Amino acid sequence: MHNMKAFEASLTPHLTLEDYPFAVDFSAHIPIYDGDQLRALDAQSIAQVQAEWAHCWQHGAGVLVVRKLYDQVAVVDAVTEVFYQLLHEQNQKPQSSGDHFAAKGVNGRLWNCLEKLAVTHPQAFIDYYKNPLLAQLCEAWLGPDYQLTSQVNLVYPGGAAQQPHRDYHLGFTNDKEVARYPLHVQIMSAMLTLQGAVAHSDMPVESGPTLLLPYSQRYEYGYALYRDPEFVDYFAQHAVQSPLQKGDGLFFNPALMHAAGENVSTDVQRMANLFQISSAFGKAMESVDQQRMQLACYDQLKASHLSAEELSAAATALSDSYPFSSNMDRDPPAASLRPVSGRDLLIQALSEQWSLEHFSNALQALNWRKASH
Known part of the structure; x- marks a missing residue:
């Protein structure tokens, strides 16, 4: 410490x-x-x-x-x-x-x-x-x-x-x-x-x-x-x-x-x-579409009775867990210095029992906030 x-x-x-x-x-x-x-x-x-x-x-x-x-x-x-x-x-x-x-x-x-x-x-x-x-x-x-x-x-x-x-x-x-x-x-x-x-x-x-x-x-x-x-x-x-x-x-x-x-x-x-x-080194080796993965697994995740630790592990494997990069004009610092990540959104959706359509719309809104223009 x-x-x-x-x-x-x-x-x-x-x-x-x-x-x-x-x-x-x-x-x-x-x-x-x-x-x-x-x-x-x-x-x-x-x-x-x-x-x-x-x-x-x-x-x-x-x-x-x-x-x-x-x-x-x-x-x-x-x-x-x-x-x-x-x-x-x-x-x-x-x-x-x-x-x-x-x-x-x-x-x-x-x-x-x-x-x-x-x-x-x-x-x-x-x-x-x-x-x-x-x-x-x-x-x-x-x-x-x-x-x-x-x-x-x-x-x-x-x-x-x-x-x-x-x-x-x-x-x-x-x-x-x-x-x-x-x-x-x-x-x-x-x-x-x-x-x-x-x-x-x-x-x-x-x-x-x-x-x-x-x-x-x-x-x-x-x-x-x-x-x-x-x-x-x-x-x-x-x-x-x-x-x-x-x-x-x-x-x-x-x-x-x-x-x-x-x-x-x-x-x-x-x-x-x-x-x-x-640095150039903060990137994964393969290109992965996490949002496609999230949508594919969403209904099964809702139906599964996972512990908090299991859900956290599965959500991290499915998601872009780090909130940057983002568009700071559309996603400005507010109550938190960090914007919402794809993992944050997935956890929220499951906690509040969103429909697949609601979650899909929220992901599209997240994409818009993170796009540079």
Whole structure:
């Protein structure tokens, strides 16, 4: 079980600039790299700096900054213009988007920017994502065949800070759900995702750039810790911030404790394009139509008198039990950080004795909520 003394002990020893040979600066334990220098590296040096990044994310501060990740600010500005256009269109609709770890409506949240940018402005998408340096960062943690997703977060002057947290996957759970996963799975889960952010505006400290707790990804029990009031107090006292300029990139281990900061400025609309870069390995070997299976077995399941344990086992074998991926516009965070899964729906249907037709209609509605458009 977690405890604060063990957590604090895990934060040491600290590293220094000498531990990051390719970094050009070091601030609040965070190594800072220069994008122009990185673009000039040969293949051998690229491999060395990628190993340095991976060590930082796993064993070091857990976070790094790349100045001038984009050397052409015009590329970032063109995408920013599209994001504002998409946010304006979204705001004309009656339903406002939910958010993770922040109150609904306090900022501008644009989900699935990857697809929306590609289908709205293909040239802007290509100019933005052809960046080899971005690909090198992704591959340093995940190897080839990674999968990108992105969301825009726009925090207005006066926007409140987020709650400190860890991120997707297990960050989007509650303590009871975390406890269902063996510790080795909790540790492994951080290897499946790299978090990143590209600054689409200058982000001085007063605008509330991300609050970070260096080295906090080291603590193995951290997914069950971050809601603890004692930890929240510790985070408030020890978290650091790294101001960014437009086109800079920030990349961190999803297990790093962090939170968007409070925007106390009077005139800065802080915009970031947030990345969740996912491992290729979180997929089953075969394509299986779980909903077809569920419908085929539904009447027999209703007629069977299974124990709770038997029903749970059968439902898991029949279902897409994990609720992600989903469409966060149609399936926004609400009372729970996790949307409904196919398994959740099957268990509910059996508990409430739905007809096969009712269950089939509910599955179609679930498909619609999860479809990207």
